[in-house]
Amino acid sequence: MTQTPIKAxxxxxxxxxxxxxxxxxxxxxxxxxxxxxxxxVLGYLRRRTDSGHDAADLLADTFLVAWRRLDDIPSGxxxxxxxxxxxxxxxxxxxxxxxxxxxxxxxxxxxxxxxxETDTSLSDDSPAARAFRALPEQDRELLSLVAWEELDTAQIxxxxxxxRNAVRIRLHRARKRFAKLLNAPLANRxxxxxxxxxxxxxx
Amino acid sequence: MKTxxxxxxxRGLAPTHADERISDGAWTQLxxxxxxxxxxxxxxxxxxxxxARPRLLLAAACxxxxxxxxxxxxxxxxxxxxxxxxxFTPHGDKIVVRVVDLNADPKRYxxxxxxxxxxxxxxxxxxxxxxxxQMVSFSGRSEHDMNQLNRLEPGxxxxxxxxxxxxxxxxxxxxxxxxxxxxxIQFGRAAKPGEMYQHMSxxxxxxxxxxxxxxxxxxxxxxxxxxxxxxxxxxxxxxxxDAKPSESVPGTWYVHDATSYVSGLVSLFVGPKPEK
Numbered sequence: 001m002t003q004t005p006i007k008a009x010x011x012x013x014x015x016x017x018x019x020x021x022x023x024x025x026x027x028x029x030x031x032x033x034x035x036x037x038x039x040x041v042l043g044y045l046r047r048r049t050d051s052g053h054d055a056a057d058l059l060a061d062t063f064l065v066a067w068r069r070l071d072d073i074p075s076g077x078x079x080x081x082x083x084x085x086x087x088x089x090x091x092x093x094x095x096x097x098x099x100x101x102x103x104x105x106x107x108x109x110x111x112x113x114x115x116x117e118t119d120t121s122l123s124d125d126s127p128a129a130r131a132f133r134a135l136p137e138q139d140r141e142l143l144s145l146v147a148w149e150e151l152d153t154a155q156i157x158x159x160x161x162x163x164r165n166a167v168r169i170r171l172h173r174a175r176k177r178f179a180k181l182l183n184a185p186l187a188n189r190x191x192x193x194x195x196x197x198x199x200x201x202x203x
Numbered sequence: 204m205k206t207x208x209x210x211x212x213x214r215g216l217a218p219t220h221a222d223e224r225i226s227d228g229a230w231t232q233l234x235x236x237x238x239x240x241x242x243x244x245x246x247x248x249x250x251x252x253x254x255a256r257p258r259l260l261l262a263a264a265c266x267x268x269x270x271x272x273x274x275x276x277x278x279x280x281x282x283x284x285x286x287x288x289x290x291f292t293p294h295g296d297k298i299v300v301r302v303v304d305l306n307a308d309p310k311r312y313x314x315x316x317x318x319x320x321x322x323x324x325x326x327x328x329x330x331x332x333x334x335x336x337q338m339v340s341f342s343g344r345s346e347h348d349m350n351q352l353n354r355l356e357p358g359x360x361x362x363x364x365x366x367x368x369x370x371x372x373x374x375x376x377x378x379x380x381x382x383x384x385x386x387x388i389q390f391g392r393a394a395k396p397g398e399m400y401q402h403m404s405x406x407x408x409x410x411x412x413x414x415x416x417x418x419x420x421x422x423x424x425x426x427x428x429x430x431x432x433x434x435x436x437x438x439x440x441x442x443x444x445d446a447k448p449s450e451s452v453p454g455t456w457y458v459h460d461a462t463s464y465v466s467g468l469v470s471l472f473v474g475p476k477p478e479k
Contacts, residue, residue, distance in 0.1 A: 026238075027238050027239075030234070030237070030238055031234060031238075034230075034234050034237075038230060038233075039225075042225070046218070046220055046223075047217055047218050050479075052220070052223070052443075053460070053472070059233070060233055060236075060237065063233065063234075063237050064237055067237050067238060068346075069346070104232075104233060104236040104237060105229070105232070105233045105236070106232065106464075107226070107228055107229035107232045107233075108225060108229040108230070108232070108233055110229075110441055110442070110443060111223065111224075111225055111226060111229050111443070112220075112223055112225075112443070113220065113223065113443045128212045128213075128215065128216060129216055132212075132213065132216050143209075143210070143213045144213065144217075146210055146213070147210045147211075147213035147214040147216075147217065148213070148214065148217045175206060175209045175210075178209055178212075178213070179204040179209055182204065182212070183204070
């Protein structure tokens with residue numbers, strides 16, 4: 001085996017590294033996908049993490065997967081949902097404590113804030129927020145994909161890797177559960193609060 | 204409640220993060236690093252902190268490796284081609300490859316892979332102390348290259364009486380005998396002072412890192428600096444607003460987190476307010 005120079009992982013100080021810029025079609029395609037969806041995927045991760053630094057790392061992980069699986073990325077209005085699906089798995093790994101911090105997104109990391117007063121999600125104590133937090137994770141994700149990412153049934157099916165029909169059924173149930181929790185009488189609020197604590201531990 | 208109302212209620216709950224405009228530079232850095240820094244598919248095995256992992260065994264393994272107790276005599280066991288930089292053990296239609304001499308010249312590893320007819324290249328990259336001696340990543344040209352490989356944890360599929368605390372049975376790779384792909388494996392080595400790590404823990408306060416065991420979160424810069432200096436490392440500061448590291452910040456600011464990207468240097472993530 002011939003020895004080739006070790007290719008260093010470009011770290012935070014990689015600005016000095018000279019990259020050959022041949023018009024590599026893979027790279028062009030990646031830039032297209034990245035340019036069109038980076039904000040949306042960051043938004044997705046940002047809304048589901050407390051820390052901007054974590055979101056930066058998770059975004060890097062998500063696009064590393066996208067780069068690696070470039071040929072698998074569907075086109076058209078399924079590209080975004082496919083990326084959300086990857087981001088969702090990356091996020092799940094992160095929540096299991098398998099996340100990692102790397103130097104790929106150092107600048108991005110610095111531009112995203114850690115939680116502070118502007119983050120209303122933690123302190124929001126409205127009945128809707130309490131009811132939402134009391135929902136099972138699966139329900140929250142479905143409702144969020146509709147309301148926050150504004151995806152349709154087919155797109156959600158791509159994110160979650162399930163059939164459209166399953167999406168419709170689960171979404172119907174999630175909406176029903178949310179409405180029920182929202183309208184729960186005061187006496188049941190304790191129950192809501194209890195489940196809320198449990199779901200916090202998951203987060 | 205109607206569907207529309209429910210969705211509107213959820214929409215109102217979307218967490219907002221105002222004033223987070225991302226600069227072109229930050230996007231470009233990420234994109235460039237993804238497409239060129241890591242020129243091939245990579246699976247990072249960096250911070251592997253699964254809850255199911257037996258911590259004690261791992262700690263024992265790390266300690267042995269960091270101390271450099273990778274003696275050739277220890278790995279001189281039956282069923283292994285010795286003395287070598289790598290060990291190759293047949294396992295059904297596969298071969299288990301393990302690094303037994305971390306300090307060997309990478310050329311030796313590559314010569315041994317070639318001898319086995321495997322197109323595998325092993326490189327050694329600078330890493331932070333807890334990753335020294337560990338396989339930090341492997342990469343191939345395609346899914347096909349990657350899918351044929353199975354990464355082994357310390358202690359997994361070990362020979363005879365070897366276990367995870369044995370230097371001869373650390374991270375390894377299970378490769379089909381007829382592997383037709385190309386792979387590059389990276390192992391972690393100790394970094395020289397000032398050298399940039401290619402892998403490091405999430406926080407510099409994690410076990411084995413420069414500030415291991417220190418509690419720094421939401422303490423003031425003035426409180427933290429003496430603690431850091433006592434560890435004999437230099438400091439720079441990273442803020443949410445400045446893209447470049449700062450040399451100094453007000454002592455009344457709060458430390459949110461710390462990461463050591465470079466050997467002998469700790470970057471403190473700081474801000475004027477404590478972090479929730």
